[in-house]
Every structure is written in C-alpha cells, then in structure tokens.
Amino acid sequence: MMNKSVSPQNLALVIGSGGGIGAAMLAQLGGDTNYSEAIGLSRCTEVSVNYADESSIANAAEFIAGLCETANLELRLLVVATGFLHGDVGQPERSFGNLDAAYLAQVFQINTLGPALVMKHFLPLLPKTGRCVAGFLSARVGSMGDNALGGWYGYRASKAALNQLVKTASIELSRRNKESICVSLHPGTVATALSQPFAKTGLNVRPASEAATDLLAVLAGLKPVDTGCLIDYQGQKLPF
C-alpha cells in the first residue's frame, strides 16, 4: 500500500495498443513527461482485452484499478484505438445489395459494442476531480453531416453509433467530474493494416507516427467545453 500523502502520478492507458495508431500513440506516451506511466492493452498483451469476451475487459479494468491503488497512479488519459473495417468476414459494402449480417455483426462488435463495454468497465476508473481525458478512435465517415459519397454502410453506421455513445458518456462523466473530457477522434487516413487496401492515390495517407503526434497534441489541448465532440487530428470539430 502506497503512502497516500504523496500526490498520485498520472497514468496513460491505450486500449488497442497492438494496432497501427494505438502502437504509435503508446510509444509516444512512453516519452511524455505528463505521464509517469503509459500502459498498452490489446488482445496480445498478458492482461488482454478481447471484445469477443466481456470478462477480458472487466479483468483488465480490475488490473488497472489494482495498479492505480498499489502504485499511487491516477488514470488521466484513456485512448481507445481499436477498430475494424475489413477481414475474413467481409469487406466494406459498396451498395445496399452487399449488406451481410455476419460482416455487420463483426463491424458493430469491434467498433461499437467493444468500446461501449470499455466505457462500462474503464470510465469509472477516471478520477472524480481534476482534468482527465477519454479519446475514442472513430472516423470522419461516421459523420452523417459529412456523408456525401455513400458506401461503407456498416463501418459508417458503427462509427456513428460510437459517436452517440461517446456523446452520451461525456454527459454522464461531466456530472461526476466537470473537468472530464470524452471525445471521438478522426485520425485522418493513416498507413495501417486497416486502411491498406483502400489507400488509393490521391488520398493524403500519413504514417501512424505522424497521426499519433497530432492526436496526442489535440488531446492535450482539449478543454471541458470540447467534451462530447467528434474532433479531427487538426483539432477541428466535425459535424455528427
């Protein structure tokens, strides 16, 4: 048990730290003097987070809560960098004729249900006083106001639903801590496994390290008034 008369140190946590953007964010947080510790969790870490199994999310949250208690840390930054666009189960739909229940179930499980369960188990760990930030990786294509091209039904809908969850959680968090900030983030088009098949010429595809630097700068500059918003890597608020 730590001596609680010593001020707690700041912990940053990245869920989805095995992904392109998550790994880059964790690497940079490791050298960020605002946090005395940066921890990553993914399906491959010893304490794992797998959205197919809620108990893994609950166990991971218990592990972080225990660590905060024993090491006198406070969870000041939570980044959720998980996501799914394509895989064995299917590809993003070009037309409503391509809608497929198995693909829709997968895209919603990873982009919407998983982050919702992360909210359930990890948001209670955020401190009740002082600035704390939760950032959920979403996507501009989840914006209805910005949807001019169509296509990608499941991915768009799963991210739009995530944005609603983030907005709703931001209201509840603000009631328990007026300095809390909970946002959806658009990282731009980033060179990762998720975007690789779709990164056609003409798109501004940026390295994950650049996206991570931008996103961490945006997160560091957010104020409580920004909570509940969908914000891009340049700090611009996007329409829902």
Ligand SMILES: NC(=O)c1ccc[n+]([C@@H]2O[C@H](COP(=O)([O-])OP(=O)(O)OC[C@H]3O[C@@H](n4cnc5c(N)ncnc54)[C@H](OP(=O)(O)O)[C@@H]3O)[C@@H](O)[C@H]2O)c1
């Ligand atoms: N790349 C882009 O151009 C782009 C553009 C807009 C938005 N985004 C969003 O940015 C976020 C990060 O994407 P990325 O490009 O870094 O993708 P990525 O490299 O494919 O990483 C995806 C991450 O999701 C995790 N994941 C997948 N299935 C999971 C499951 N069942 N349970 C738990 N975790 C699971 C992976 O975990 P493991 O490490 O365990 O495999 C990995 O950490 C996503 O939300 C994505 O939608 C990306």
